[in-house]
Amino acid sequence: MRFILLVFINAFAVGLSIACMNFYFQQSWGYFLITLAISFTISFVAFYYLFQRYIYNKIKLIYKLIHNLKLGKDLKAALGDRMSDDPINDVEQQVRDWAKEKKKEIDTLKEQERFRREFLANISHEFKTPLFAIQGYIDALQEGMVQEDPEMAAQFLMKASQNLDRLTFLIKDLDEISKLESGQIPITYQKFDLVTLVKEVMESMEDKAKSHNITLVFKEKYQHPMMVMADREKIRQVLVNLIDNSLKYGKANGCTDIRIYELFETVLVEVTDDGIGIEEKNLPRVFERFYRTDKSRSRKIGGSGLGLAIVKHIIEAHEQTINVRSTEGLGTTFAFTLEKVKPSL
Structure with a gap:
């Protein structure tokens, strides 16, 4: 539609110009109208042919090439893709979308x-x-x-x-x-009581917690079994790493609190300390390998700098989620989910 309108406007402009020039010399409205009609018709046919052959078809070809490239096709593939009646607008939109995609790819590579x-x-x-x-x-x-x-x-x-x-x-x-x-380390799923596992991990880390003057807290309400479906040893490693992290960055005479919440089809586990906390700008990067929010203190504390990265990979291998929230000077909470075993009827 835009193509026809463009040809019409150009042909009318040419015809009107020629008719005005003829009217200037002939001073006759009849000759003006005849000249306008003839020149408009000839201009319309000429412009239509030129635009169709040298511009419109080229734009259609460019559009189809861009479309094929976006689909990952070979340039020699048949150009039989569907397109609308307005290829100029299509090409503009395709180029914009393509530019956005390329910019995202470049930003990702950077x-x-x-x-x-x-x-x-x-x-x-x-x-x-x-x-x-x-x-x-x-x-x-x-x-x-x-x-x-x-x-x-x-x-x-x-x-x-x-x-x-x-x-x-x-x-x-x-x-x-x-x-x-x-993916070389498989996840061995099994049903187990998460409450029992938490207590085992806390008991194994009790001496380390005492050496940091930090109390491990797991409230008395967690007395009933909480059955989950996961790799028991991998989840033990997750708990050990998160509690160990809380001991490293917790404050003296503070506490590390482990909590469990039942959700719809999952169980939410939280490990919370009341230590130095993490700056908000550093939160998105805490699970990166070797990333340390406080490099000077982290070097003294030790560790490989891979603990949280390993935790994240284990949880994601279970197709579950892990996140962190923190307030600088108040403490940090790491929370992850596990698949809950539905009680048998």
């Missing part, structure tokens, strides 16, 4: 490149710190410290061993998260 650089920088730092420490201790021992100061040599050996343990722990976590991402 974000991935930024993440890759940060990941390489972080993993390089994580490996260099214990390696340089081990190298320093071994160099000192090789220079004769064993004979000169046996007591100091023993301390150096112990510190070197601790850094080796840190390296081993880091490599183990890297291997595990790699397998989780690639």
